[in-house]
Amino acid sequence: MKLASLKSGRDGELLVVSRDLSRAVSAREVTPTLQSALDDWATMEPRLQALYSALNEGKRDDAFAFDPHACAAPLPRAYHWVDGSAYVTHVELVRKARGAELPESFWHDPLVYMGASDAFIGAHDDIEVQSEDWGIDFEAEVVIVTDDVPAGVSPEQARQHIRLLGLVNDVSLRNLIPAELGKQFGFYQSKPWTSFTPVLATPDELGDAWDGAKLHLPLRATLNGELIGAPNAGVDMTFDFPTLIAHCAKSRSLMSGTVIGSGTVSNVGSKDGSCCLAEVRCLETIRDGSPSTPFMSFGDRIEIDMLDASGETIFGKIDQVVVQYTPPRD
Incomplete structure (x- = not known):
């Protein structure tokens, strides 16, 4: 459905x-x-x-x-939006580019944060940002939506609470992130509204591509007509969705409509490209000593999609343009 x-x-x-x-x-x-x-x-x-x-x-x-x-996000606002970083290879790469070691615990203990869920935006809504200096980046992710999840569920029990799946563009303002994380209390200003695919689908719509824990299909990110990457979402996912649900429900129940994101999809070595510009820039830094790919500018167009085995879109396409936002003056 x-x-x-x-x-x-x-x-x-x-x-x-x-x-x-x-x-x-x-x-x-x-x-x-x-x-x-x-x-x-x-x-x-x-x-x-x-x-x-x-x-x-x-x-x-x-x-x-x-x-x-004509569509909003399938769930235009939610009571709970949790974004993870389930592809630890992505975190490892980002840290390597700045010369930082990855703590061993990152491979065993999921990273998540609670995002802004008071408003999500539709697949064709503009990405409104006040300044290009903020470092505008897309992040292509897989998300699941749960029903009511009791506290203390095991990963195996958590499987039965996954009701819907889809894709998101979790926009990040990269140049605002360091100062926020430096306070050891971010993210907030660096995370504007998140956009969703036109539809969410029940797991049965995905056939063999969904194994109850991971979605085994490439996630395509195209910027201004150029394919930036199509890494397989089912490969190198350190923490699958049931594990993320169990982690989030460790100390309290999750209410129906909880949305949990995978974090930027990434494959080891980024052999199939990347799902965000930060990763592209990290690879350039490791190879060349500094990044050469800029973050997004006003007028840039980002498309995010996932195709089935016959080449047809599953959830519909996220297709957005970055535009300058002008704040009220009075």
Whole structure:
């Protein structure tokens, strides 16, 4: 099943979208928003699945052409957004570029932080930033969405709480990060709004590519028409999603609609390219002594996508342009 949210108010209007992303139907007859569906998933999921089946079989006269440009993030705001750094090879590379050792604990204890979830943005919404000097970077990641997760779950138990998957562009303002982390209390200003693919999908839509813990497909990041990287999200993922869920739920329960990100997807040696410019610049620093690739500028276009075995998009494409934001003057 594939779900999206039409832009409407703060929480959107839930849509059920056809498997090929060509058609959609409002889910209002079942439930108005994705959050309300997640809050009672045991009841809502079979009813939404029935709607999805009817849509794919051409049995819904009220179906309309699906327009991802008209969509908000599938979950326009969430109670809980946790971003991890599950690809430790990425962290190791970043530290190597600045001559820092990677603590041994990083390979055994997941890194996560709680991000801003009061508003997520849609796949085609602009990336608004006040200054290019802030070091604008994209970060292509895989995310999962959970139902209610009790505290103290094991990784094996956590598998049954993964309800939806998708992709995000977790934008980072790289030049603001050092000062924030220097206070030993960041991130905050360095993390503007996160954008999502047009749809989130239930795990069954992914077939053999989803093993219950990792998504084994390349994640493609294209900047201004140039493929920056397509590393496989199922390779070199040190901490899989059930492990991340269990880590986050160690001391308290997670509420329905919790979104957990993988962190920047990265493969050892970056042989298939990178999913952020920071990694590209680190590789240049290690090789040449200094980076040569700039961070993003106003007018740059970033596309993030994942294709199935037949070459068709699974979640729809994140396709954004960086624009200058002008703050209010009065």
